[in-house]
Amino acid sequence: MKKILWILLLLPTVVIGQNKREVDSLKLILKSAKSTLSKSKTYIQLSSILQRSNTNAAKSYLDSANKLNKSIMNDSLLMIISKNYADYYNDGGQPDTAMKYALQAINIANKLNNKVVKATALNIKGNSFMVKRDFKNAQIAYLEAMQIYTALNNSYAIGNLYINIGYLLEQQHLVKEAELQYNEANIIFQKLANKERLAQLYNNYGILYGENNQFSKAERFFAASTQIREKLNDQLALANAYLNLGGINVLLKNYNKAEIYLLKGKKQFEEMRNILGITSSLTNLGELYQHKKNYPKAISYSKEAIKLSKTNKNNEDLENALINLSSIYKDLGDYKTAYQYKEELSNLKDSIYQKSLNKQIAEMQTKYDTQKKEQQITLLHTESIIQKLSISRKNISIGIIIIFFLMSLAFSLLYYNRYKNKQEVRLQSEVIYQQALASKGIIEAEERERKRIAGELHDGVGQLFTTVKMNLEILIERFLIKLPDADLLAERTIALVDESCTEVRLIAHQMMPNALIKSGLVSALRDFINKIPSDKLKISIETKGIDKGLETTTETVLYRVIQESVNNVIKHADATTLDILLLCDEKEITVSIEDNGKGFSMDDKNKFSGIGLKNMISRVEYLKGTVDVSSAPGKGTLVAIYIPLI
Secondary structure, eight states: OOOOOOOOOSOOOOOHHHHHHHHHHHHHHHHHOOSHHHHHHHHHHHHHHHTTTOHHHHHHHHHHHHHHHHHHOOHHHHHHHHHHHHHHHHHTTOHHHHHHHHHHHHHHHHHHTOHHHHHHHHHHHHHHHHHTTOHHHHHHHHHHHHHHHHHHTOHHHHHHHHHHHHHHHHHTTOHHHHHHHHHHHHHHHHHHTOHHHHHHHHHHHHHHHHHTTOHHHHHHHHHHHHHHHHTSSOHHHHHHHHHHHHHHHHHTTOHHHHHHHHHHHHHHHHHTTOHHHHHHHHHHHHHHHHHTTOHHHHHHHHHHHHHHHHHTTOHHHHHHHHHHHHHHHHHTTOHHHHHHHHHHHHHHHHHHTOOOOOHHHHHHHHHHHHHHHHHHHHHHOOHHHHHHHHHHHHHHHHHHHHHHHHHHHHHHHHHHHHHHHHHHHHHHHHHHHHHHHHHHHHHHHHHHHHHHHHHIIIIIIHHHHHHHHHHHHHHHHHSOOOSTTHHHHHHHHHHHHHHHHHHHHHHHHHHSOHHHHHTOHHHHHHHHHHTSOTTTOEEEEEEESOOSOOOHHHHHHHHHHHHHHHHHIIIIIOOSEEEEEEEEOSSEEEEEEEEOSOOOOTTOGGGGOSHHHHHHHHHHHHTTOEEEEEEOTTSOEEEEEEEEOO
16 A cells, blocks of 8 residues: 555635635735735735645645745745745655755744744644654654744644654654653644544554554545545545545555545546556555556556656656555565566665665565576576675674664664654744743733723722812802902913813823723724824725634733834834735634834834833744834835734
């Protein structure tokens, strides 16, 4: 059976109706978008939504975003575009191209200190190494991504990495260790009730049990995975499910059933132009037709798989196709050709794994050596040749034992390093957790103090001013004032008291807006914006997805950050328009605040030293989010805020 795993990370599955509604909504936004930046961001959103249901359209939108961004050279957008390109080519089975874009995304993420994108790109980097069978570098990339996600407390991403690391260990025949990783992922995704990830996990369990000859158990897991994926709008995952279900039925000798699933998977991969999937399907079909004794078809499919594997540096499929061809020629009695393919497989494995050949290869080599020895005996009739061959075989055996010992030592070191890294990750996670608790305490204490002072101003000082005003009015009515300017002085005194009452009430509302407490974030923001004169600064606000209230701390932080950004525009930007966009989905909250003011140079460090911006960044970082500022002289300023919800 072809042992293939399609690794899908950080891409939500959406039902068709929701997908269509979001696409239609974004297309309307695209038509009305005026700035190049807004258009680029909308193209990226369209590409992300369609990446699983319509890969060709997704690629087209991503190309459009990349073309527009070249005119504005926005690093934040280039980082997301590079990450999405890496994801696209990773899904398409082109590891070298995926690696190129992943490294580009990592470099920009380091520059912008964007840990979420860096971790995503590291995972894709690990996937690319996995396809190329470079287990050591794949493990390094996965563990680095795991450290970041553990620090961010991102359960969804951690679960995905458990799946990937489990598969990495499985491919090195560390079965128990792989099963432990899968069990950790199962706990996480059962808790999150994430069907799409559970389907991927069931797929991996099926591979694990299939490789350990528990074929019926593997078939049940593959069937469960396929059943879930048929209900989801994810063509790539479903094609992979058909591939594995077909492969396990080959091993169960259900050849007709296997042929149906393998051809369905191949057709779907061809529609998506997915080279890696097509190659895997060809490899499995070659093995199937060998079992059905249709040797011409078996040879044709296997050779086509070898050709595609070599073109795309897909060593996993190349291994399996070489095994197939050697076994086919063995069945046909052509031991010389069979041995040639086994020798090619041996060279491939030596270059990648540096380990001994398996029992089947040794048996085939013995048969070929026997035929060759008999021919030499017939021609030369010398006993010395036989002795040399015996010595050669002994040397090979000694070499195999040495290599096996070295590999055992390497695997022991690998296991020890993995255990050590896991302990370091746990320690780092605990330190970050304690820091987060401290940050939360500071912010909550600050908000409680704001609320207390606001209450004191409104209910204490404000009421006293109101009482003073009433008493002054009564005194003025009761006393006859003889001096000429007494009436004017009394009126001015009452006006000052009235102005003081208004000022106290305004300060109290700014410190703790009633709308935020009673009606939520959106209402509080609109109330705040309505108090700003539109003749000086025209502000538009658009919200989407915030139908239900957020956590109190999240709403308070967002209100303070947006309030600070608007005040900065009013004080420094000389802008006439300000656009605020607030989007919320199951995964994250995205806020963009864009003005048409005078802007500033990003190289001017003084612009980033203000206490206001520092407070904004520290508050958002408490919520595990990021703040990106993009500006240029004469081109306005864009503040982009990303806050994860999972």
